[in-house]
Amino acid sequence: MNDSATDLTLPERAPSLRPVEPDHTARNFRVIALMLAATFVVILNETIMGVAINELMLDLDISARSAQWLTTAFLLTMAVVIPITGFLLQRFHTRPIFISAMSLFSAGTLLAALAPNFEVLLGARVVQASGTAIMIPLLMTTIMTLVPVAQRGRTMGNVSIVISVAPAIGPTVSGIILNALSWRWMFWIVLPIAVVMLIIGIRRVENVTAPKRVPLDVLSVILSAFGFGGLIYGLSRIGESGPADATAAEQATATLPMWIALGVGVLGLAAFILRQLRLQRRDRALLDLRTFRSANFSISLGVMVVSMAALFGTIILLPIYMQQVLGLEPVQTGLLLLPGGLLMGLLAPFVGRLYDRFGPKPLLIPGSAVVSAALWALAMVGESTSPFYLLGAHLLLSLGLAFLFTPLFTSALGSVQPSLYSHASATVGTVQQVAGAAGTALFVTIMSTASAALSSAGATDSAAAAGGIHSAFLIGAFISLLAIVGAIFVRKPADMPAEMPAGH
Helix, strand or coil: CHHHHHHHHHHHHHHHHCCCCCCCHHHHHHHHHHHHHHHHHHHHCCCCCCCCHHHHHHHHCCCHHHHCHHHHHHHHHHHHHHHHHHHHHHHCCHHHHHHHHHHHHHHHHHHHHHCCCHHHHHHHHHHHHHHHHHHHHHHHHHHHHHCCHHHHHHHHHHHHHHHHHHHHHHHHHHHHHHCCCCCCHHHHHHHHHHHHHHHHHHHHCCCCCCCCCCCCCHHHHHHHHHHHHHHHHHHHHCCCCCCCCCCHHHHHHHHHHHHHHHHHHHHHHHHHHHHHHHHHHHCCCCCCHHHHHCHHHHHHHHHHHHHHHHHHHHHHHHHHHHHHCCCCCHHHHHHHHHHHHHHHHHHHHHHHHHHHHHCCHHHHHHHHHHHHHHHHHHCCCCCCCCHHHHHHHHHHHHHHHHHHHHHHHHHHHCCCCHHHHHHHHHHHHHHHHHHHHHHHHHHHHHHHHHHHHHHHCCCCHHHHHHHHHHHHHHHHHHHHHHHHHHHCCCCCHHHCCCCCCCCC
16 A cells, blocks of 8 residues: 555655756847837938938038938948857856946937037948847847747748838838938937937846857958948949949049959958858858858848849839929828838738748749839839829838848748757858848949939930839849749748758
């Protein structure tokens, strides 16, 4: 009887011998929610300058090519800083990184609001971008660390709201502000929100990752700056030339800075890649490129490049077209772009749930086709295109992009080993920003070059601007066809064979 009693009680006592795992669900939800809100605020500033370009050109006495650097420099700074976050996320706790990011962003916002000239405003945008650059990989790495695989689609849907909708509604926010106030209020209004986020973060963000001591390779930082900086600067100078009556030698001299910048960019990027391949053998790379051993990661990234270039190029061109060609006010421009941004936000969580259930292909293939169709529609614009036509094309573009971003982010990051999450997040962020900067520079350059050619041929300013924007969207439409091809090959990580261990 005693033996029997003992046997019966053992199963009840056994669980008490094992430590009870603490439930961090509430803490994880709180940390991710705060990071999502803060990241939305900082990314909103990527494109908030788009509608203000005309006013900035007049107020600061600068050209359209110079004004677009307020957006391009923001994106370029992020592309240079984001690779460093792979190191930061491994070396430091979550809380101090969050506080540093929001402090930088708040300081840059204050400086921008007070900027007396274009040079100071450009510097302020660089400071803002430094904080924004840290927030994006921090958010993605935290989600990949804390969220179970089965729920990542819906969580990444929320990230898509932040990363795609925030820049999409930037022109709307700035248009509404500029209708009644000066461009400086775009920063004065954002500043208190950023400061509140910083204060809440100081009080509520908890450390959710375990840091480890890793070295920072300064040479890699320098090479990445030359590589990405040279490429984007070179792209922004494409199409520049001397006066129409200049000699061939003068024309060649005028284009020399572009070729030098592109050459420095290509060489810098090549040296950066070789440096990382060497350092990663000892797990000391600034940006570990073993993430690209996953074909799924690489293909997803390729489709993302085309999508981000299309998004940012469109965001900067449509306001210029609406104001310079159609004569719309900034607030009208912003309101016309608002429905597309809202549509992306409403669809993102729904797309995340569809991804968890069906995987990426049923979303990516039609999504990329819709994006391409929208760009072909925008390539048909002329001097008297109806604003409602633009509204419909922008809604179509937003619909397609909504079906692209969540599957791409989730498939890319889920395709690498957990030990490489921070590097994968930094890589995605870097490529995303370089693509956005390249798209902005490329679209504006094509527009400026085509417009100048039409003006020289005797076209009116309105007709020249319309023709330039038509040319830019036409090139974008051709490039978008590449995304359709890439979308066919993206797979859900759960359906893939096991990847090679990170250390091999």
